[in-house]
Amino acid sequence: MSETGALTDSGSEPEERVLEAALRPKNLDDFVGQARVRQQLSLVLEASKIRERTADHVLLSGPPGLGKTTLSMIIAAEMNAPLRISSGPAIQHAGDLAAILSSLSEGEVLFLDEIHRMSRPAEEMLYMAMEDFRVDIIVGKGAGATAIPLEIPPFTLVGATTRAGLLPGPLRDRFGFTGHLEFYSVAELELVLRRSAMMLSLSVNSAAFSQIASRSRGTPRIANRLLRRVRDWALVNRQETIDERAACAALDMYEVDERGLDRLDRAVLFALCSKFGGGPVGLSTLAIAVGEETETVETVAEPFLVREGLLGRTPRGRIATAAAWAHLGLSMPADAIFAGQGGIELDSESDD
Numbered sequence: 001m002s003e004t005g006a007l008t009d010s011g012s013e014p015e016e017r018v019l020e021a022a023l024r025p026k027n028l029d030d031f032v033g034q035a036r037v038r039q040q041l042s043l044v045l046e047a048s049k050i051r052e053r054t055a056d057h058v059l060l061s062g063p064p065g066l067g068k069t070t071l072s073m074i075i076a077a078e079m080n081a082p083l084r085i086s087s088g089p090a091i092q093h094a095g096d097l098a099a100i101l102s103s104l105s106e107g108e109v110l111f112l113d114e115i116h117r118m119s120r121p122a123e124e125m126l127y128m129a130m131e132d133f134r135v136d137i138i139v140g141k142g143a144g145a146t147a148i149p150l151e152i153p154p155f156t157l158v159g160a161t162t163r164a165g166l167l168p169g170p171l172r173d174r175f176g177f178t179g180h181l182e183f184y185s186v187a188e189l190e191l192v193l194r195r196s197a198m199m200l201s202l203s204v205n206s207a208a209f210s211q212i213a214s215r216s217r218g219t220p221r222i223a224n225r226l227l228r229r230v231r232d233w234a235l236v237n238r239q240e241t242i243d244e245r246a247a248c249a250a251l252d253m254y255e256v257d258e259r260g261l262d263r264l265d266r267a268v269l270f271a272l273c274s275k276f277g278g279g280p281v282g283l284s285t286l287a288i289a290v291g292e293e294t295e296t297v298e299t300v301a302e303p304f305l306v307r308e309g310l311l312g313r314t315p316r317g318r319i320a321t322a323a324a325w326a327h328l329g330l331s332m333p334a335d336a337i338f339a340g341q342g343g344i345e346l347d348s349e350s351d352d
C-alpha cells in the first residue's frame, strides 16, 4: 500500500505503527466518529455480556487508516478478553490456522487483519470454527487420509478487510455483525487531532486544527501523520503554539494542499489538463506523462481524486472534471469533455 511512502498515503509503514499504537483510543467512548458502527457494536458487546457468552463474530470493512485495527483492540478491551492478532497473508496453510485456533483460550478475541487474503483451505477451516467451534484436522493423504475432529473453545473472531467485495459469501455470512467504516468529516478529524495533540502535549489553536483536518482526506491515520509533521516544523521554527499560519506553512512545505492533494495527485491532474486537454486519456499514457508506474497512479492517486470528484474514469480513459480545472486555477477550454457533458459515462469505482 505504502510503496511511495507519501505523507497522504493512507497505508502505514512499520515504524509508524509504533507511533500509531500510542495514539490509539482504548475504549469505545474515546473512539471518534462512526456513530452508527459504534452504537451497533456497543449493543452487540453489551448483549453478550448480559448473556455471559462470547460476543458474535464481527467483520470490520473500510478503507485503510479509518480505525479497523483500533476497533478490534477496543472490542477485546471492552470484553475484558485477551486479544490474538494475525492476518490473512500470514495464514497460508490450514495448519497455520489450526495452530492458532487450538491455542485460543475461552472468550479470546482473534483478530484477523486482511482476512480477504487468506488461502482457500484455511478459509474453509475457518467457516467450521466460526459456526461450530470445531475443526477437522486432516491427517495423511489420499485414500488413507482421516479427519480428526478438534474442539476449540468459544472465541470471537474480528475480521478486518479493505475489500469486503473480495470476501466469499459463505465467510461473510458467518459474521454476526458487519461494521462498515466511512470516511470522517472534517469536524470529526478535528476531534481526533485534539485528542492526539493533548497526548503529544502540543499547543495547537482551533484554526490550525481545522487546517490540518481539512487536508487529511477523511482519514485519522493521515490526520495524525500530518499533525506530527506540523509538530516537527514548529519545533524547528521555534513556534510554541501551532497556529493557522504555522500549520499552513508546514503543510505547504510538505506539498499537501488545502484539499489534501499531494504532489503526485496534482501532477496527475496537471498533466491531464495541460497535456491532454482534460482527456480522455489512457491510464498508461497518463502514468508516463507524470513519470510514475501505472499501478502507482491507479492505486495511490486515483481513488482519492475520483472520490473528490476531480477525476473521472470512463471507458475511453481518464478525464478531468470541471472541479479539477478549477482546483488547478486553470480555465477549462470550451471543448473539454468532462463528467456530465459530452455523453461520457463515468465508471463507478469498482471494488476489485
Ligand SMILES: Nc1ncnc2c1ncn2[C@@H]1O[C@H](COP(=O)(O)OP(=O)(O)OP(=O)(O)O)[C@@H](O)[C@H]1O
Pocket (backbone or CB within 6 Å): 010, 011, 012, 019, 020, 021, 023, 024, 025, 030, 031, 032, 033, 034, 063, 064, 065, 066, 067, 068, 069, 070, 071, 162, 192, 220, 221, 224
Ligand atoms: N475513530 C478514531 N478516533 C481516534 N483515532 C483514530 C480513530 N480511528 C483511527 N484512529 C487513529 O488512526 C490510526 C489508524 O487506525 P487503524 O490502524 O485502526 O486503521 P485501520 O483501519 O486498521 O487501517 P489498515 O486498513 O491500514 O489496517 C491509529 O493510530 C488510530 O489512533
Ligand SMILES: [Mg+2]
Pocket (backbone or CB within 6 Å): 068, 069, 070, 113, 160
Ligand atoms: Mg489495521
